[in-house]
Amino acid sequence: MDMNILPSHSGSNAVRSRSSNRQAVLGRIQSAGQMGRAEIARSLGLSTQAVSNIIAELEEDGLLLEAGTRSGGRGLPAVQYSVNAEGGYALGVEIRPDAIFAALVDLHGNTIATRRRAIKNNKPDKLVAKVIKLRDEMVQKTGINAERLMGAGIVIPGPFGQTGLSGLGSDLAGWQSIDARTLFEDALGLPVELSNDANAAAMSERIAHGLSNFAYLYFGAGLGLGLVNQGQLVAGAFGNAGEIGHVQIMTAGGPAPLEQQLSRVSIQTFMRAQQPLDIDAISALFTQKDPRFWNWLEAAASALSQATGLIENLFDPQTIILGGAMPDAVLSHLIAQTHLPDLSVSNRTDNPIARLQCGTCGRMTATLGAASLILNRAFTPQAASL
Incomplete structure (x- = not known):
């Protein structure tokens, strides 16, 4: 997992607590790879003295290391600092x-x-x-x-x-x-x-992709949605934001919950299997082009199209990422077969990021x-x- 936290706030001498300023300094250095004190102070709106004090504390705590110097023109070269991976x-x-x-x-x-x-x-x-x-x-x-x-x-x-x-x-x-x-x-x-x-x-993919506003469709047994807005998770009042599997969509048989068409549990139903199917079993069905599994793929693509329009129009994300306990080949096929809704705020030409894409963190993503x-x-x- 390639770490790339994107600090979403600036520091403030008057408002922020010292703990928050420490987080802001550490995050800014981590995001940049290495930085000097004056550069950090300018980017966060903190005084150089405040940044110097915080850096001294972070060094003492083993969280920062000196990373050489960089010449900035006049004066002595600026000492650079980087996050200590083993800190x-x-x-x-x-x-x-x-x-x-x-x-x-x-x-x-x-x-x-x-x-x-x-x-x-x-x-x-x-x-x-x-x-x-x-x-x-x-x-x-x-x-x-x-x-x-x-x-x-x-x-x-x-x-x-x-x-x-x-x-x-x-x-x-x-x-x-x-x-x-x-x-x-x-x-x-x-x-x-x-x-x-x-x-x-969603947090794992935020770090991997470096995105600050996106939605993550997670295939567990059912289907969940992780939302990241301005670099922070949207949890909801009781931690239940994103229970998208319960949303009703239209199917050939009438209205039904989304996860009855788009989840690992729905594959079990389509296959008439007695037990839940793991990733390897699903991968084998895809490779063998099992007819019943192919029926599921068709229904799932229709469901994903409806879910895509709903998510895009409600949350205006940079992209929707698919991942979790589902083979990459299956997710890639689903994305390729899914009609992207025309009536969507995401149907635009000025966003270079694909509207749907596969996650990068694999089975261990959560x-x-x-x-x-x-x-x-x-x-x-x-x-x-x-």
Whole structure:
């Protein structure tokens, strides 16, 4: 995962807290690769002295390194600073009903370790114990200093209950009344960012693509939508923004929920399969050109066309990205066969970005996105602190 956070705010001596200014400075350096103090001060609207003090703190904390000098004309060459990849790490965890995926990511966004464990018992105490074990395994394998872990992003299936991000969706039985954030924070001893899979995947693609306004259609068991606006996730009042699978579309048989035509569960229905189909099974159906699967592709392309028009006209994104637990070849075929609606605000000639495109982060996209939530918090001043 090529890290490219796009800072979306400027600094302010009068308004921003010192913590937010640290985030702004760190994010600006990370985005540029390397910068000098005067350049940072100009770009953020901070005084050079304030930036010098913040850089000194970040160096002491091991988050920044000197990266040589650059001549700017008159005067001494300016000392350049870059983010220390080994200065901190983020833990990303994706919890599915049947498996846990975990990853460790450094401050440059490099994935340094991954793990996957099948699960049969997803009760809270069992799941938390497995997450702790996976974290400890990766820390031991990589030899990193566990004290450098900056936080854990935990991705779980939505939609969330009335308590917002404190409870889990129905796919994880027994979690509905659990304060999941507090549970994981206490167990891991780390700050925790909790999110659904579509939102986390969107953050992962935001970093990979360097986009600031886009929509991400995530294929889990069902279908979710992650929305990024001005570089920040759109979560909604209770964390449920983007539950697009429940939106009604027109089908040959009349109105139906979108995810009945466009999801892995819908493939299972079209194939009359007894069990859910994994990525490898779906890939085999595509390669073999199974007639029933080809029927699904036709229905899915029609559904995607309707979803595209809806998303574009509601949110005016730079692009819509498709990804998740679906083979790239299938997603590419869907995109190629999907009619892009003419009656859309995105039907324009001045946007060089394709209206539909495949994601780049593969099967681990939501897991890496979970880690990205922590990196995003480290590099980007959050709206609540403005």
